[in-house]
Ligand SMILES: Nc1nc2c(ncn2[C@@H]2O[C@H](COP(=O)(O)OP(=O)(O)OP(=O)(O)O)[C@@H](O)[C@H]2O)c(=O)[nH]1
């Protein structure tokens with residue numbers, strides 16, 4: 001089971017829709033019609049076909065549910081934490097949420113993917129600035145989990161095939177990889 005976490009409006013639901021559609025097309029392109037999303041109240045559950053042999057269950061937890069995220073931690077082996085690279089106001093709150101996820105006991109064995117999303121927006125923070133603000137290099141050195149960082153746009157598809165590749169590497173084989 002994979003948990004999809006991150007503050008409000010960072011693009012978790014759009015990413016989930018993109019990953020669900022990926023299996024049928026095997027590529028990501030600029031979206032002509034961006035499917036409308038509404039803030040997730042509760043959770044969103046989806047099965048994603050990563051490739052012919054691997055399927056992964058992904059559960060999005062809405063940003064407003066952050067206080068109860070921990071009740072879903074125990075069956076998660078993969079964490080995708082999404083950050084909005086265009087939202088300077090939200091970045092410190094995102095950082096605090098990320099730290100509490102990384103330090104949660106049930107998640108010490110999980111694999112962690114941090115997505116710096118919305119890189120298609122004008123005035124996004126640069127990778128170097130985000131790494132500095134989130135102290136990503138410190139985290140990668142000291143967190144118990146292996147942490148991978150990717151830049152993505154759920155809107156135009158940039159970086160999403162790397163996400164699928166990472167999921168393939170980090171999902172156990174068989175029908176319903178952890
Ligand atoms: N420009 C741009 N917009 C995006 C991107 N990803 C998501 N959005 C938009 O951001 C808004 C919020 O996206 P959601 O996917 O609903 O965000 P969420 O993280 O699920 O939010 P909660 O469910 O409230 O926690 C929507 O209008 C999306 O179309 C992106 O990569 N680039």
Ligand SMILES: [Mg+2]
Pocket residue numbers: 012013014037038039040060062063
């Ligand atoms: Mg959502």
